Amino acid sequence: MKKVLFILVASLLLITACSKNGGNGNEGASGSPSSSASAAGADSKEPVTLKLVYKDLPPEDPNSLKLVKAIEDGMAKQGTPIKLEIVPVQAGTYSEKLGLLLQSGTIPDLIYFQGGDYNFAMNQKILEDLTPYIEKSTHVKASLSELNNERMKNYPYLIWMAPMRAQVPVVRQDWFDKTASGKALLENPTIDNYYSFFKELKEVSGAKYVYTVAGLLPEIDVMFNQAFGLTSTWIKGADGKYAFASTTQAEKEKLDFYAKLYKEGLLDPEFLTKKWDTKEKAFYDGEAAVMAGTQGKIIDIYNTKTVGQNGEAAKVMVLPPAKGKAQGYLPVDVSKESRGMAIASTSEHKDLAFAVLEYMASPEGQMIDKLGIEGEEYTLEGGKIKLTEKFAAWYPHFVENMENFKPAQEFDPSTPYLSEPAVKSMEMFGAMSTKDNVFVIPSDLSSKWDASLAIYNEFAANYVVGKAADFDKFVQDWNAAGGKEVTDYANTILK
Template identity: 65%
Template structure:
C-alpha cells in the first residue's frame, strides 16, 4: 500500500509559501487553577523526555507556548514534571506508579500496561476528530495506528531506515548509476563489490549491531513483504522462518565472506557506525528518513567536503520492493493524556496549538533573532539552530512557514527531502499486531533464537543446511504459540 503525503511537504520546504496561522477557539472546560490579569489560568502538568525544567531552550519554548496560546484566548501555564535520570521509560513508569500522574505524558515505551491494564490513559479519538491542526498533521500511518491504539499521539514521519551512500565514493564506480536506475539485488551486489575495490572504502555496508538496517534495503526483495507471510493454504507463517529468509541470510553471508559487510557489524554502535561512514571505511549506512539523513549529510560534508554529500538509495527489487514494512499496530512513542486529569481539554489544546502554523514554526525553528533570522524576507537559520529540535511535531505534512527559507539554509537538505520522497513511493503496510502479555516472554525467547542464528549464519558459523533446525528451535522457544495467535488475529 503506497503512501502519499509524507515527502511532498518536505520537498517544498525550501520554497514554502506563506500561510496564515490560527488557534483552536473551542471553549475551555478545564478547571482554572489561578488568575492572571483577570483571566483564568489553567495549569497543565507535562512529563516529557528531554523536557528538563532547567534547560534554557525548554524554558524558552514553554514561555513561547504560554504566550502564543494566551494570545489566542487560552490562558495556560505549563508545569514541567521532572523525572529522575536513567532509562526514561523505567523512571517514568515508577513515577506514574507512585500516583504522580501529569496531565500530558510523553511515552517512549512502557505505555501498554497503563493504557490496557491500569486504564489510566484517555482515548484521544474524540479530541482528534474535533481538531483542525492535529488532524492535518497526521500521516496515513498515524491514522491507522490511532484506530488500533487510540492512546498515543505522535505527529512524526514513520521512523524508517533509508540507506545512503557517500557521493564521492559512488562517483568512483561505474556501477553506481545502474544500481540507482535499476536496483536489483544483482546490481547492488556489483555496486558493493566495486565500492570495495575502487572507492577506498574497506567495506560497502555498515550497520549498528544487527541486520535491521540491511533488511531495510533487501528484505522485501527476497519476498519478506510483511512480518507474517500468507501461504497457499491460507495460513500465516513468520517470515523469518521461511525460505525467503534463508535465501536472504545466505546472501548476507556471501557479503560478509567477501568483505562487503562490515566485519564488526555485530558490535558496532550508532556512533561507531557513523564514524566508519564519515571516515570513509564504509560507503553505505542507513538512517531514519528526513532529519537524520539531513544530519548525516551535514556531518559528511563538513568532514569531507561538498563532494561527500549523501545519496539516498532505493530499496532493492526482486520478489518485492520496498523499505521495511511499517508497523501500524500502535505508535511506539508519543503523547498521552491522563484519564485522571481535570484539564484534558486544555492538555489537548497544547497539542493542537503546537500543530498549528505558529506552533510548528516555534517547535521546529525556534525563535527569530536566535535560532533564525529574517534576511531579505527569507528565513535564514543560524548556528544556534543546530541545538534546536521539535518536541511536539516532527511531521512536515502541514508545515507551512510564513516565509521562504534562504536557499543557503534550507530546513531540509536535498538528500533529506529525497529520502522522504523515496519513502513515500516505497513504503508498505505491515501486518504486525500488539503482542498480548501472556505471549510476550515466548516472543522474546523466539526472537533471541532468531537473532543468534542469523548472526551465526551471516558470520559463517552456521550454513543454510542448519535452517530447518533453527525453525524447530524457534517454534520450541515459543514461536509456535505466537504463530497460532497470529492466525487467529490477522485479518
C-alpha cells in the first residue's frame, strides 16, 4: 500500500513540475490571442521577445521607451509577459529603408508599413492574413470603423485602427475674422468666392502667401478637386468608359486655377521644395495663411502649436471644401489601408504579436496609447483626467479611433482630449466625404502605374509654375508610360 501511495505522489509531483515548466513549449493551435497567452504567457518566467519596427518609435526616444515599458508592464499584469525590441531603420524615406531592411532578411514580428507593402505581401508572402485574428478578438474588432472593415476585406494584411487619413484645410481664426469676404465664403464657398477670400486674406493677414503645401498638390486638392468635377480617381465619360481623372479636361481647368493662384502670389512659391515640417513652420510663423492637415489629432496638434505661438485668438478654423460641379473633400480610398500594422508570416510568435494589438485596443491599452503615463502626461484630479503640458508631445501609435475609447473618468473641461477645431474637423469631414472608386493595382501593373503617376506629378507641378503648357502632350506621355494599360484594366473591373 505504501508503495502505491509513493507512486501516486511521485506522479502528481511530475505532472505539477511539467505544468510549471510550460508543458511541451508549443504556443497553441487555435491561433487566438488567448492561446498564445497561456503558451508564452502566464506561467513562463521569461517574457517572449517580439521585434517591432515602427517609423514613429525611434529606439532612443524617451517617449518610445516609456510606451514600450508601459506595454510590457501592462501585458505582464494580464498574464502575457513579453519584451518589445524596437528594430531601428536607417534615416531616409521610411518605405524605402524598410524595404531594404526586409530584403536583408531582418523581418520583425510586428511591422508598421507606410506605403511599399503590396509587393512584399504578394510576391514575398511575408505578411499574415489578419482576418482570423480579428474575428476572434474582442477589443480590436470593437475599435475598427466601418471604413476600416471595408478596407480589411479588400486587403487583410494591414490593420490601422485610425480614422481615414484625410486632410482638411485650416486657417487662423483671428485672420479669418478680419476679412469681409469670409462670411460670404461660408454661406456659398464657390471657387470664385474662395479666390476673392484668398486675395483679401493675404492683405489683412500680412502673410507672404495664402496656401502652402508640402511638395505636391493633393494638399490643395482637398479643397478644390470635387468643385472642378474631379469626384473620384476614375471618371466615367459620355462614352461610358472610365478615364483617369487627372487626364481629363476637368484636371486642366483645375491646374489653370492653381497656376493663377501661383502667379498672383496666393500659392506658396516654394511649394515644390516644402517638406511637412517647413510647411507647418510657415503656417505657425505667419508666412502662410492656410494649410491642410489630417482630420482629428493632427488638427489638434496644429491648434495647440498655433495658439502656443500666436495666442488664443489664433486658434485654427476648419474651412469647407469649395462648391462647384460637386462639393466634398478628397474622396476616401477604401481599396486598402495605405499604412498600418502587419504581422510577419515568418514570425514564431504570431499569436503574441496580435496579443499586443489586442492589448493596445483594450481600455487599459488605449489609456496608455492615447493619454500617456499617469503622473506625467495626465493626472487624476477630483476624479477627472487633467492633461499636463507633456501631453502635447504624446500621440497614439496603435489606436486613433474613438469607437471603443471609454475612459473610466471624464476629462477636466480645461483640458479636453481633443480641441474644438479637432472635433469640428472630424464632423465636417464626416458630413462632406465620399468614397473613391480607386482599386488595388495588380502587381504586374504596379510599375506602370508608378511610372504614369510620376509623369503626372512632374507635369502638374511644372504646369502650375509655368514650365509646361501642353496638356494633350502630357496625356500622351501618361498613356505611353503605362497609363493606357491601367486604364484598360480599370474598365474591366469598374461597374
